[in-house]
Amino acid sequence: MDSALIPEGVKRCPLWKFALGIIIVGVVLLWGVYAMFLCWFKGLNQTNMNDAYGFAIWIWADLAVIALGGGAFFTGFLRYIVGKDELKNIINCTIVIGFICYSSALLILAIDIGQPLRGWFIFWHANVHSMLTEVAFCLSCYFAVLTIEYLPLILENRQTDKIPFFHNLSHNLHEVMAVFAATGAFLSFFHQGSLGGVAGVLFGRPFAFREGVLIWPWTFFLFTWSAAAYGPCFSLLVTRIIEKITKKQLVKQNVIELLAKISGWMIATYIVAKIIDTWYWAAVTAPSNGFTLLDFYSGNALYGIWILVLEIVICGIVPACILITEKGRKNKLAFTTAIILGVVGVSLNRWVMVLQVMAVPVLPFESWNLYYPSWQEVATTVLPVAYGIILIMISYRYLPIFPQEKELNPIES
Amino acid sequence: MKIDRRSFLSLGVGAVAGLTLSPLPWKMMDDSSIWTQMWPWTPVPEDGEVSYVNSTCTLCPGGCGILVRKVNERAVKIEGLKGHPVNDGGICILGLSGLQLLYGPTRVKTPLKRVGKRGEGRWEKISWDKAISEVAEKLKNLRKENKPHTVGCISGSANGTLPKLIERFLTVYGSPNFMKIPSIQDSYELTLHLTQGVQALAGVDIENSDFVLSFGSGIIDGWGSPVRMFKANSALKKSGGRLVQIEPRLSNTAAKADRWIPINPGTEAALALGLAHVIVKKSLYHKDFIENYASGFYDKTGDNGFKRFVLDECGLDKISKITGVDKTVMETLAKNFAKAKKPIAISGRGQGKSPGSLNEFMAVHALNALVGNINKKGGISAVPEPDFINWPELEMDAIAAKGMQKERLDGAGSNKFPDTGSLLNRFAQSINSGETGKKYPMEVLFVAGANPCYTMPDTKTTKKAFGKIPFVVSFSPYMDETAQNADLILPNHTCLERYEDMPAPVGLTKPVICLSKPVVSPLFDTKQTGDVIIALAKALSGNISKAFVWDSYKTCLEKTLGSKWDVLVEDGIWVDNDFTAPAWENAFDTPSAKFEFYALKTDDINPVKIEGDDNSYPLVLMPYDSVRLANGFIGDPPFVVKTVSDTVLKGKDSFVEINPETAKSCGLSQGNYAVLSTPKGTAMVKINLFEGIMPGIIALPRGLGHTAYDKYLANKGLNVNDLIGPVEDSVSGLDTAWGIRAKLSKA
Amino acid sequence: MNKEHKDTKTKKFGMVIDLDLCTGCGACMVACMAENNVPFKEDESNKLDSITWMRVYKLTNGKSFPDTDICYIPRPCQHCGGIGDHGHSPCVSVCPATATDYDHETGIVSQIYTRCFGCRYCMAACPYHARYFNWWDPVWPGDMKESLSPNVSPRMRGVVEKCSFCFHRYQQAKDRAYANGRREIEENEYQTACTQACPAGAITFGDLNNPEHQVHKLVNPDPKHCGRPKNPKAFRLLERLQTNPKVYYISSREWVRRAGDNYIKNESKQIA
C-alpha cells in the first residue's frame, strides 16, 4: 500500500506488521504524553522531585540522551572535517539518532521547568555566566543544525525527491552539508562541554565541583570527550539493533569497525583523563573542602564505591580494551558487550553527575537524600524513547538512511 | 484556480514562514508568559492605607504586647510591641500566627445548635436571641426544680472580668461549680498560702537572678510568660548568671542551661531536700532570715523541725540513691546555690500545664527560704492580684443560697482539700462515678476559653463525663474538641476582635493588667461571652438580673477598670509601678507572722507515684512541652504546625522519643512503628532515637492528635492526654502526675 | 550609576545569630512566613517540599546520655558573596535567566519570581538548601487571603523563592529617610522580620561594612579574607567552600563551631 514511499531496491515488512509495531510503541508514547500533560497542567508536584532533589531523572535522561546523541556530531566531524569518507555509510543513521536525542532533550527541558511558558526567558534574559544559558543556546542551535542535516534525508524520500524543487534543495543541501556539519561539530563540542560545566561549576557542591581553565571546569572537557567517545557506541548499538530486528546487514563491517576503533581510542584516552581527574579531585579538591572520597560513597543505601569502579573500570577500561584491539572488534560477542558497556558507562557518568550530586549532603548536619521517580517521571522519560523508536521505524522504512543496504541485500526477483 | 500538490506545499511553507515572521507568535508567547505571572488563582493582596493598632495577645497566659499592622481594614501582620514590660518587642511563634486563627477556617461563624448525635458534626445555625432564650429557659427550669447547683462552668482562667462575671453569674444563680483549667499557678498559690499565709501569685525574677535552679521548669520551652522567659534567659546569659536545669530529658532549657543534671523523674522534692541538707549542714543558709523571719526551722516540742529532718532523713547517700544524682554534684550545687548573691529555685515541669506535687513545690520553695531570697530582687515574691474588680455585693435569693451550700462536684474547698479553689482533674471522675453519696448529676455545663475534651489528661474519661451531661454549651470561637462535643456553641469573638482584660500575666513581679482590644471589627456573627452572660442574666430576671448592672460587657469593663481604662486603651497595659513586695517584717500572714517551714514526713522524700505497675509496664512515658506546639485551649495554626520537626510528626504519625539503648532492648530502631500502651490506652507510634533522654523513659509531645479544627491540624499525630491520667495529690487534690508507666512493643 | 547611589555608601547587609542565645523556638521561621506571605499546605511534615525561608536546624553533638548536647541553627539565605566576595554567589552565577541577582549596593541576593522559569539550577547550586520551589499552587483557604501583606507578592506555582533579607523593608526605610531629606538610613530603621521577632534577641542585623553597626562589632569581619570573622567564637556555615556568606553564627561551644563546616577526621581544627 505504501510501496510508493519505500526507497527503491529495498525490501520492507508488510504494512500491517509495521502499523502494529507503531501502535504498540504508540501506546507507550501516549502514556508518556498523558504524563507530560499532567506535569504541565498540574505542575511538577506530579514528580517525586523535591527541594533537595531539584534535578532528577529527567535531567539525567537529558544529559544521557545528549551524550548518546554525540555520535552525530563526532561522526560528522570525522567525516566532513577529518575526512573519513567511509563514514558516509553510517552518518545518516547517526544524524537520525542525533535528531531524536536532541529533540527529546528539548522536550524534556520543556517539561522539566516549572514555568514552561516562560522557557524562552533563558534566551531573552540570558545570563552569560550561566552554563545553562550556554547549554540552551548551543542546544537550540545544534538542534537547528541537526534539523537541517535531517532535512535532505527526508527530501530523498522517493516521492519528495520527485518534486524538482525539493530534489534541487536536497542536492544543494548536500553540497553545503560540510559547513553545517562543521558548525554542528563546533556547537556540539561546546554544549556537550557546557553540560559538563553545569555540574562542574557548582562550587557549593564539592562532589560536583572541579577546577579547570578560565571559566571551564574539567568536567566541561570530560563531557565533550566522553560524548565523542561513547556517542558512536550508541550509534553502533542502534545500528546493531536495527540489523537484528530487520535481520539484514545494513552497514559494511569495515565501516562499523572503523567507527568502533575510533570510539575505542577515544574511550581509552578519555578514561585516562577521567582517572587523572578523579585522582586530583579526590586528593586535592575535595579534601580542601573537608571531604574525603569515601564521604561521597558511604553512609547511604545506594551510592557505594562500586559505582566508581563500574564507571571507570567496567564501563571504561574494558570497552576501550575491546574496541582498540582488532580481535575484540571482530569478536561479535566482545564487540556487542563493549558497545553496551560504553552506553551504560556514559549514562552512568551522567547519572552520577546529576543524581549523586543532588544526593550527597554538603551541610555537615544534613544527611543523604535518596529519591525514586514517580510514574509520571518514568512515563515522561520513556516518552522520548518511544518517540525515538517510532521515528527510527519511519525513517528506516521510508528514507534511505543506510546507503549500503541495497548493495548488501540485493532483492532477488 | 487549481491547487496542485506543489502549490499546496509552497502555500503551506509560505504560510508557516509568514506566520513565524509576523508579530503574532511572538506576541502570543509574550502574552502567555505574562499570563503565568498573573494567574488569576494566585492572589494579589490589595494595597491601602497602613495603620498600626496595639493590643495584648491572649493566646496563652503570657500577656505579650502586640502591634498589629493593618492595610485598610485587613490585619496583615502581628508583631511584638517594643517597650512593653512583658515582651519588649519579642513575640512567640503562636502570637505571630494569630491572624491565621482570626481568618482561619476553624472559626465558628454563628451560634450553632447540634442536630445530629453528639460529636457527629451536624449543626444548624440559630439566631443569638433564640440561642440565649433556649439556655435561659433551661436554667429557669432547673431553678424551678431547686437544682441550680447542677449548672457548672469550666473556664480557662479564674482571673479577669470575664471569668469573674461567669463566676458571679453562677453564684447568684446558685451554683458553686465554677472550675478552671489547672496549672502550676494553683500549686504556687497554694505554696505561698501555706508558707507565707498570703493570697498571691508567684512573681519570679529570673532576669535579675544570678543562679537559677530549675526543677524541670522549661523557661525556654514556654514556662511562665514565654516571651518574657526567653528574654530573661538571654539576660541571664549576658549577665553571667547561671542556670542549672534538673530533669530526666535534655529539653531545650536543659540544653541551654549551664548545667543539666538528669534526675530520676518524680524525685525532685528529694533532691531539693538533699540540697537543703548540704546547706543546713554547712550552715550556708541565710542566718538573718532563718533566725528572725522563719518558723519551723528548729524543733518545736514534740515536733521535728525542718533542720532536724533534713539533717537526719536527707543524708546524701540516701538522696543520691533516690534521685540518681551524684553526691558531689549535689554538694557543689548546694554550695553554689547558697553562695550566689541572688539565687532562685523554681518548679513546675515544662510549661507548667500540670500542677504537680505540692510537696515538691514546698521543698523547692524551702530552698528559696533557706537562701532568704523571698520578696527580693532576683528571687521569688508574692505578688497580689491587681485589685480592680469591686462590684456591688451580690444578693442571693433562697434558691441560690441553698444551691451554694452544696459541695462542689470536684471536691475543691471540701474538708479533704480545704485550700484548693478548683480541682478539674477530679471532676470527670466525680461525674462518672455517678450519684453515689452526696454527689449529684450535672445538668448544664458551660465551657469558656477552655478545651477540656482535648487538654485534660485521660481524654476518654473526660469525654465520658461530658457524655453524661445533658446540656453542654461551648463559648469557643473555634471548632475545637469540646465545641465539637457540645449541644450549643455560642461563639466568642477572637482576641483580635474583642475587648478583654488579662490581669497578671504569669510570673510577673508587679501587679499588671493587660488589655486586648478589637484590632478588627468582628468578622462574623459572634458575640463577646461577657455580653452573652449579661443577656442570660437579664433573661433570668430577679436577683440574677439585678446583679448585672451593666448594659454591655464593654461598659462593665470600662466601669470596672475605672481610671485605668484610659491607660489601658492607650498602652494596652497598666503596671502598678509603686508596688514593691513587702519587706520580711510585713511579708508573712501566717499564725507566726513568719515564713513557715512545713512539718516534713518521712514519706515526703519518696518519689511521686504514677499510675501502672512496673511489671506489665517496664517503661515510663512522660509528656513534654515544646514552644513549637501550642497544647492548651488554642489549637495550632498552620504556620506553627509547619515548624514541627519531622522527627516529631511525619504525615499522620507521632514519634516517641527513646534512648537508643532502651530502643535496642525493645528491639526497635529509628523510624520503626511500635505499639505504645499505658494503663490508659494504646496507640501506634514511630520511634525516634534521642540520646538526650534517660534510659527507660520515653516521651511524647503535648499538642498533637487533635480531632477537631481544620485539615491543617486535625488527625495529625497522637494526643498524649489519651494515654495519661491524673494522680491526685493527697494534700491539695491537684494532679501530681508527671508521667505514666508504659510498654512499647514492635508493631 | 545615578547620583543617589554615588552619595550613599556601599552596604553589605548581614546577620549575626548568637547560637548560645537561640532557643530553637521557631519564632523567626513564623515571623518570616507571616511577613513574606509564605504559603502553607495540609501536610508540611515532608521537610523537602516545605517552604521555610528561615529554617531552624537541630544539631546534636552525637554523644550518648547524659553527655548529649543540642544546638539550634537558624538558616536564612546566606546572601553569599561568592568566591572573592565579588557577587558571584553560587546561585546567582548559575541562573540562566538572571532571575536571581546580587545587588552590589547592599550585598543582598534578590529573587524575581516573575522572571524565574523554574529550572531549579539555583537550588542545585545552593549548598545551604536555602532555596525553595513552589511545587504547588499556593492556596489560602477562605478568609486567610485577608492576612496577606501587599508588600511582598505571593508566588505562583513553578518558581523558586527564598529569604530576601526582607528587602521590602529596606526600600521602605529608604523611602522614609528620603522623605525626611536623608540619604542614609539608621541601623534600626532597617531590621528584618525575623530579627525583630526573635524573643531571645539572638539575631542581630545590620551593615557589615559599618564599624558602628552591631553586626560588625560582634564578628569583626576581616576584609582581607572576604569577611571571615576575626572573633574566634564566630563562624560561617561552610566557610571553606568560599561561598562567603553574610550570615554569621556565634557559639561558645567548640563542637557547634565545628559542626558549621566539614572536616576530615583528625584534621587540624584550624581553618587554613
Ligand SMILES: Nc1nc2c(c(=O)[nH]1)N[C@H]1C(S)=C(S)[C@@H](COP(=O)(O)OP(=O)(O)OC[C@H]3O[C@@H](n4cnc5c(=O)[nH]c(N)nc54)[C@H](O)[C@@H]3O)O[C@H]1N2
Ligand atoms: N574536678 C572538678 N569536678 C567538678 C567540679 C569541680 O569544681 N572540680 N565542679 C562540679 C560542678 S559544681 C559542676 S556544675 C560540674 C560542671 O561540669 P560540666 O557540666 O561539665 O560544666 P562545664 O564544663 O562548665 O560545661 C559543660 C559544657 O557545656 C557547654 N556549654 C556552654 N554553653 C552551653 C549551652 O548553652 N548549652 C549546652 N548544652 N552546653 C553549653 C560548654 O561548652 C561545656 O563544654 O562539674 C562538677 N565537677
Ligand SMILES: Nc1nc2c(c(=O)[nH]1)N[C@H]1C(S)=C(S)[C@@H](COP(=O)(O)OP(=O)(O)OC[C@H]3O[C@@H](n4cnc5c(=O)[nH]c(N)nc54)[C@H](O)[C@@H]3O)O[C@H]1N2
Ligand atoms: N569560669 C568558670 N566559672 C564558673 C564555672 C565554670 O565552669 N567556669 N562554673 C560555675 C559553677 S557550675 C560552679 S558550681 C562554681 C563553682 O565555683 P565555687 O563556688 O568557687 O566552688 P569551688 O571552687 O568548687 O569551691 C569554693 C570554695 O569552697 C572551699 N571548700 C571546699 N569544701 C568546703 C567546705 O566544706 N566548707 C567550706 N567553707 N569551704 C569549702 C574550696 O576550698 C573553695 O575555696 O563556679 C561557677 N563559675
Ligand code: SF4
Ligand atoms: S507568649 Fe503567649 S501571649 Fe506572648 S505572644 Fe506568645 S502566645 Fe501570645
Ligand code: SF4
Ligand atoms: S526566633 Fe530567635 S531564639 Fe527562636 S529559633 Fe529563631 S533565632 Fe532562635
Ligand code: SF4
Ligand atoms: S545561601 Fe544559597 S540561595 Fe542564598 S545566596 Fe547563598 S547560594 Fe544563593
Ligand code: SF4
Ligand atoms: S529556578 Fe529560577 S532563579 Fe533558579 S536558576 Fe532557574 S530561573 Fe534562575
Ligand code: SF4
Ligand atoms: S531576613 Fe526576612 S526574609 Fe530572610 S529569613 Fe528573616 S524574615 Fe525571612
Ligand SMILES: [Mo]
Ligand atoms: Mo556547679
